[in-house]
Amino acid sequence: MSNIIRTLMIQTPSVPGNLGRVATAIGRVGGDIGEVETVKVGHNYTRRSITVQVESEEQLEELLDAVRSLDGITLHTVSDEVLHAHEGGKIQMKSKMKIETLADLRRVYTPGVANVCMAIKEQPEKAKIYTSISNTVAVVTDGTAILGLGNIGPVAGMPVMEGKAALFDQLTNINAIPILLDVNSPEEIIQTVKNISPGFGGILLEDIGSPHCFEVEERLKKELDIPVMHDDQHGTAVVTLAAAISACRSAGVNLKQARVGQIGLGAAGIAICRMLMAYGVESVVGADKSEEAKDRLRSYGGETVDSLEELMEQSDIVIATTGVPGLIKKEWVQKGQIILALSNPKPEIEQEDALEAGAIYATDGRSVNNVLGFPGIFRGVLNAGVRDITHKMLVAAAEAIANSTKPGDLVPHPLNVNVHEAVAEAVERAAVQSDVKKNVYQ
Ligand SMILES: NC(=O)C1=CN([C@@H]2O[C@H](COP(=O)(O)OP(=O)(O)OC[C@H]3O[C@@H](n4cnc5c(N)ncnc54)[C@H](O)[C@@H]3O)[C@@H](O)[C@H]2O)C=CC1
Ligand SMILES: CC(=O)C(=O)O
Numbered sequence: 416m417s418n419i420i421r422t423l424m425i426q427t428p429s430v431p432g433n434l435g436r437v438a439t440a441i442g443r444v445g446g447d448i449g450e451v452e453t454v455k456v457g458h459n460y461t462r463r464s465i466t467v468q469v470e471s472e473e474q475l476e477e478l479l480d481a482v483r484s485l486d487g488i489t490l491h492t493v494s495d496e497v498l499h500a501h502e503g504g505k506i507q508m509k510s511k512m513k514i515e516t517l518a519d520l521r522r523v524y525t526p527g528v529a530n531v532c533m534a535i536k537e538q539p540e541k542a543k544i545y546t547s548i549s550n551t552v553a554v555v556t557d558g559t560a561i562l563g564l565g566n567i568g569p570v571a572g573m574p575v576m577e578g579k580a581a582l583f584d585q586l587t588n589i590n591a592i593p594i595l596l597d598v599n600s601p602e603e604i605i606q607t608v609k610n611i612s613p614g615f616g617g618i619l620l621e622d623i624g625s626p627h628c629f630e631v632e633e634r635l636k637k638e639l640d641i642p643v644m645h646d647d648q649h650g651t652a653v654v655t656l657a658a659a660i661s662a663c664r665s666a667g668v669n670l671k672q673a674r675v676g677q678i679g680l681g682a683a684g685i686a687i688c689r690m691l692m693a694y695g696v697e698s699v700v701g702a703d704k705s706e707e708a709k710d711r712l713r714s715y716g717g718e719t720v721d722s723l724e725e726l727m728e729q730s731d732i733v734i735a736t737t738g739v740p741g742l743i744k745k746e747w748v749q750k751g752q753i754i755l756a757l758s759n760p761k762p763e764i765e766q767e768d769a770l771e772a773g774a775i776y777a778t779d780g781r782s783v784n785n786v787l788g789f790p791g792i793f794r795g796v797l798n799a800g801v802r803d804i805t806h807k808m809l810v811a812a813a814e815a816i817a818n819s820t821k822p823g824d825l826v827p828h829p830l831n832v833n834v835h836e837a838v839a840e841a842v843e844r845a846a847v848q849s850d851v852k853k854n855v856y857q
């Protein structure tokens with residue numbers, strides 16, 4: 416998978432064939448060309464911005480040297496668009512009100528606001544009407560398992576949290592606020608989240624590593640009156656179930672009778688196994704380098720094996736969430752296997768390698784990603800005004816995603832708002848049908 420993205424500003428003589436020379440030079444060193452945009456056409460030259468993707472700094476240097484060595488062609492600048500796009504951060508808090516006159520000021524702020532405060536003091540449920548609380552979700556991390564990058568700390572994890580917040584806003588119109596916790600124990604996470612919870616309609620726990628994520632989520636679900644979900648567990652499990660349903664539909668396989676092998680039994684892996692077993696998959700086997708993680712799966716009724724080769728040999732569907740790029744060797748892949756290598760930013764096996772080795776379907780964490788789950792799940796529970804996110808709601812979300820998937824694909828396009836609406840509706844329907852507790856604002 417290409418991981419480094421750069422934009423090159425290249426000037427060529429306005430003679431046919433020169434863009435082709437540039438493309439060939441890039442292709443020869445294994446660079447992948449993305450967007451090409453003509454920026455300026457001079458009387459005898461053309462300047463274009465060309466986006467390229469490569470896998471390493473060395474390959475990037477090779478690519479730049481190859482372009483620079485082309486006769487008559489000038490490489491003006493090399494820029495990192497991804498870094499550039501992050502300058503100043505990705506989200507902002509904006510007022511919904513225009514405050515232009517003193518009358519506005521008195522209505523929005525003091526003295527007018529005091530009456531609203533007192534109305535809420537007398538009837539706390541009015542906070543739902545007169546504040547943004549019920550449409551605001553905290554995206555909480557302690558930075559201990561940021562993607563597959565490990566324990567890089569909460570501040571380094573902020574770009575991921577801002578990304579989740581931006582997606583909440585764009586896909587389901589939910590305000591999301593990243594909360595970075597500089598703490599060292601589950602108890603401190605729990606107490607801090609409890610202390611800030613009055614300002615939120617829901618809590619999305621993100622990239623909190625295992626095993627402490629399990630205790631944190633379980634306790635917060637019990638002790639708070641608002642919905643709490645650990646995205647890496649349940650958001651991921653929902654999307655994985657959806658992808659497994661779609662793959663089995665296309666391949667004509669009965670998912671419940673298939674043997675599923677899960678590599679990596681951390682936050683994502685354990686939740687995926689529990690979700691599949693609760694859905695009715697009879698045979699789930701897991702592998703992890705940690706004995707504690709394997710014990711956990713067995714405690715939920717799953718089987719474990721000691722070697723990855725053994726798991727690969729036995730499984731119709733293989734799911735991997737270890738954070739270890741390239742962990743699955745091509746020679747382990749069985750003919751006709753379905754392989755979901757979901758680690759970000761790099762998968763356990765590249766899609767093309769898995770397909771080349773005989774997999775019938777293969778994909779990675781860019782496509783099968785919890786972005787298809789968490790926005791709609793929260794929109795659904797916030798709309799229903801319920802406190803608990805139940806297994807039934809999560810299965811409804813997975814089925815909505817699978818039913819929105821085009822034949823032959825494993826999941827739908829992540830930016831299709833209709834899909835997120837379908838997930839929200841399915842979750843809300845499941846919520847109102849079940850006997851789940853209403854939250855404090857209902
Ligand atoms: N596509 C998606 O939507 C999502 C992908 N992920 C990805 O899954 C990966 C793991 O995330 P979490 O479960 O949150 O982390 P985690 O740290 O809770 O779990 C990782 C597990 O993998 C195991 N592991 C590590 N190296 C191993 C090896 N060589 N062999 C066997 N087991 C090994 C660890 O012992 C641990 O149990 C990350 O790369 C993350 O980006 C996580 C959530 C969502
Ligand atoms: C997508 C996501 O949440 C992760 O890779 O951790």
Ligand SMILES: [Mg+2]
Nearest residue numbers: 562621622647
């Ligand atoms: Mg995550």
